Amino acid sequence: MPSGTAAGPATLIPFAPDAPTLERALAILAQDGSVSPADAVRRREALALFAALPAPGARPRRGWRHDYDKLTFDDLVWTTGRRRQPAVGPSVTDPDDEPDLPALATENAGGLFHLGATLLEPDVPSAADSRVVVLPLGDASRPHPELVARTLYEIADWRADRFSALATAFENCGAFVYVPDGVVVDAPIQLVWANTAARNEAVFPHVLVVLGEGARATVIERHVGDGDPFICGVVEVHAGERAQLDYVTVQQAGEGARVFFRRTARCARDAEVRWNLAELGGALARTVLDTQLGAVGGRAETAALFFTTGFAHVDLTTGTEHVVGPTTSNTAVRSAANDRGQGRYVGNIVIRPHAHGSDATLRDDALLLSAHAHIDAVPALEIASNDVKAFHGATVGSLDEDALFYVSSRGIARSEALRMITLGFFEPVITRFPGEALRDEIRTALDAKIDAATETA
Amino acid sequence: MSARGLVTRDLRVAVQGNEILKGIDLTVEPGQVHALMGPNGSGKSTLAFTIAGHPGYDVTSGSVTLDGEELLGLAPDKRARAGVFLSFQYPAAIPGVSVANFLRSARQAVRSGDLSPAKFRQLVFEKLDTLDMDPAFLGRYVNDGFSGGEKKRLEMLQMAIIAPKYAILDETDSGLDVDALQAVGHAATSLRESEDGRNMGFLVITHYPRILRYLPADVVHVMIDGSIAKTGGPDLAERIEREGYDVIREEVATARA
Numbered sequence A: 001m002p003s004g005t006a007a008g009p010a011t012l013i014p015f016a017p018d019a020p021t022l023e024r025a026l027a028i029l030a031q032d033g034s035v036s037p038a039d040a041v042r043r044r045e046a047l048a049l050f051a052a053l054p055a056p057g058a059r060p061r062r063g064w065r066h067d068y069d070k071l072t073f074d075d076l077v078w079t080t081g082r083r084r085q086p087a088v089g090p091s092v093t094d095p096d097d098e099p100d101l102p103a104l105a106t107e108n109a110g111g112l113f114h115l116g117a118t119l120l121e122p123d124v125p126s127a128a129d130s131r132v133v134v135l136p137l138g139d140a141s142r143p144h145p146e147l148v149a150r151t152l153y154e155i156a157d158w159r160a161d162r163f164s165a166l167a168t169a170f171e172n173c174g175a176f177v178y179v180p181d182g183v184v185v186d187a188p189i190q191l192v193w194a195n196t197a198a199r200n201e202a203v204f205p206h207v208l209v210v211l212g213e214g215a216r217a218t219v220i221e222r223h224v225g226d227g228d229p230f231i232c233g234v235v236e237v238h239a240g241e242r243a244q245l246d247y248v249t250v251q252q253a254g255e256g257a258r259v260f261f262r263r264t265a266r267c268a269r270d271a272e273v274r275w276n277l278a279e280l281g282g283a284l285a286r287t288v289l290d291t292q293l294g295a296v297g298g299r300a301e302t303a304a305l306f307f308t309t310g311f312a313h314v315d316l317t318t319g320t321e322h323v324v325g326p327t328t329s330n331t332a333v334r335s336a337a338n339d340r341g342q343g344r345y346v347g348n349i350v351i352r353p354h355a356h357g358s359d360a361t362l363r364d365d366a367l368l369l370s371a372h373a374h375i376d377a378v379p380a381l382e383i384a385s386n387d388v389k390a391f392h393g394a395t396v397g398s399l400d401e402d403a404l405f406y407v408s409s410r411g412i413a414r415s416e417a418l419r420m421i422t423l424g425f426f427e428p429v430i431t432r433f434p435g436e437a438l439r440d441e442i443r444t445a446l447d448a449k450i451d452a453a454t455e456t457a
Numbered sequence B: 001m002s003a004r005g006l007v008t009r010d011l012r013v014a015v016q017g018n019e020i021l022k023g024i025d026l027t028v029e030p031g032q033v034h035a036l037m038g039p040n041g042s043g044k045s046t047l048a049f050t051i052a053g054h055p056g057y058d059v060t061s062g063s064v065t066l067d068g069e070e071l072l073g074l075a076p077d078k079r080a081r082a083g084v085f086l087s088f089q090y091p092a093a094i095p096g097v098s099v100a101n102f103l104r105s106a107r108q109a110v111r112s113g114d115l116s117p118a119k120f121r122q123l124v125f126e127k128l129d130t131l132d133m134d135p136a137f138l139g140r141y142v143n144d145g146f147s148g149g150e151k152k153r154l155e156m157l158q159m160a161i162i163a164p165k166y167a168i169l170d171e172t173d174s175g176l177d178v179d180a181l182q183a184v185g186h187a188a189t190s191l192r193e194s195e196d197g198r199n200m201g202f203l204v205i206t207h208y209p210r211i212l213r214y215l216p217a218d219v220v221h222v223m224i225d226g227s228i229a230k231t232g233g234p235d236l237a238e239r240i241e242r243e244g245y246d247v248i249r250e251e252v253a254t255a256r257a
């Protein structure tokens, strides 16, 4: 195999989650000089763990289409994301219905853009604000050796579940976002992964976000395109004292895509992390959002929504751990399923013995739009401290016929009424996303999904 | 050509197999106000829902026409576009949908975008003022967390903005304080004085004559047990207020005997 220059074509290998494939991957990474002996050891260990660990979560109920033991990896290719590719020429995604990557890059002035695992180089700086560091994760250790050594895998436990292990074994792209002490950035930092139907990749991103004391930023992670990739990633967030981070994920991967992520954050004293998650694409999406409130005044806000249509399946777990008190968490999840869409939401809140004065609120509401749709909600509160406030509420229901009639009686056609009420159902979570542009984008995406659903109905 | 007006002929309606309306004949002509009174459970809301097209009510015979057009068989939204408006006794909440959006959608649906956004805005603020409503309501979700009186005011705001041909007010006056009743009354009178509402017909379902001070009834009907037991002039409403429904029941029984 020719080793190629930094801009040369990358080597593609068929992907399988096995040792021979990992050895080939390690050889390719070695040619780029981007794998240390320690990395190689960790990757091999992680792969062994992937094979050994049980599938996550409770055993699927009958009829569930997300049996993780039966995942297949046919026709996927793996490539190192270390070879870059200029983002010029034809749009990497269908311009008619998907955001155009270079356009995204200029409009939002900053971020990292990938096609599959490969980093694109649009003609804009990765960070609009020169005080902010946005680098491919593989390039981060050289300029920031101590910071990376101190934070990498410090929070994201790659042993936590088999998909974190798999992501660690085959990691082939990623981002390092560092906002130094006191720096407040307004423009969102975008991390985009696009996949085209031209090739189905196995993409393993690793995102590391570090906010210094009092730093504030918004990171938007996006998955777009009409390809059917297997994306399996790890995100870890360190929020320093008094830091505030909005971490947004807009998952609009192709219809056949499978998207697995574990995102973990830790809040230092008085730090606040706001997770905003919109799962709108893919055939199977599994997400874990974990927040550790390990210092006084820490705050975790989680706003998540998903809408499964067709045969799609979404599996979402949020976990908030109040280690000390007072700390605060507020979790709101809204989900809807149409056609034969399925979903599961597991909401865990743990309040440890020393978390006195903590306040935890969890609320999830699910809307079933067809007789064959199904959503399970599994909230779990574990409270080991008294003098805390914990609230949890959950509903699963179908469309309110009285509301439908009421809207129709104002001249609005039933299909429009249905759209209005369904969009309205998501609104309390949408309003928690940062920025009107982003909120409108989510509304538009949901609207398109309702359209598609009513067309097939 | 059938008569102008909102007309029911021998309307029979069943709910889950039980006949609730037993042959209702009503004609509300353009510009007229008809009051419909009657004890609880007599079928007044059933009539209102049936005219508006609620899917839970089975029409077993008869017809409902609006200026000659048959409404039965039309979906509720089509009936609204034909010109019927129902002010609900218990309006539903639409969480996540702002009043402003809802009003715009409703006006657009019924009158297919006849107003520019600026004109529409002006209309909304005018009507808010008539109803003595805080413009902050525009940003709230439709009926979500509204008090009973606020819900009724919002019904009237919608009526004023849609300016339908015929409005059915199902106990819009119930549960209102004096000020709210006055605001609702003003909304109706100012609509009737406006270009849009000059020929509006009203079917006012009520238990009290007080709303008829603002909407003077041309005709008063009393519904008992799914039939119109008596029809008369404005004095009939006052009489019921004084004497109750038993007197009417007795009269009907004697007349039949």
Ligand SMILES: Nc1ncnc2c1ncn2[C@@H]1O[C@H](COP(=O)(O)OP(=O)(O)OP(=O)(O)O)[C@@H](O)[C@H]1O
Pocket: B015, B016, B020, B038, B039, B040, B041, B042, B043, B044, B045, B046, B047, B056, B089
């Ligand atoms: N969906 C339904 N299912 C069963 N019964 C119904 C239904 N709707 C109406 N009814 C019955 O029909 C009868 C008439 O009810 P309706 O609501 O029309 O009365 P109303 O005259 O409006 O009374 P009120 O003055 O209390 O508002 C009642 O006996 C009621 O229980």
Ligand SMILES: [Mg+2]
Pocket: B044, B045, B046, B089, B170, B171
């Ligand atoms: Mg009633």
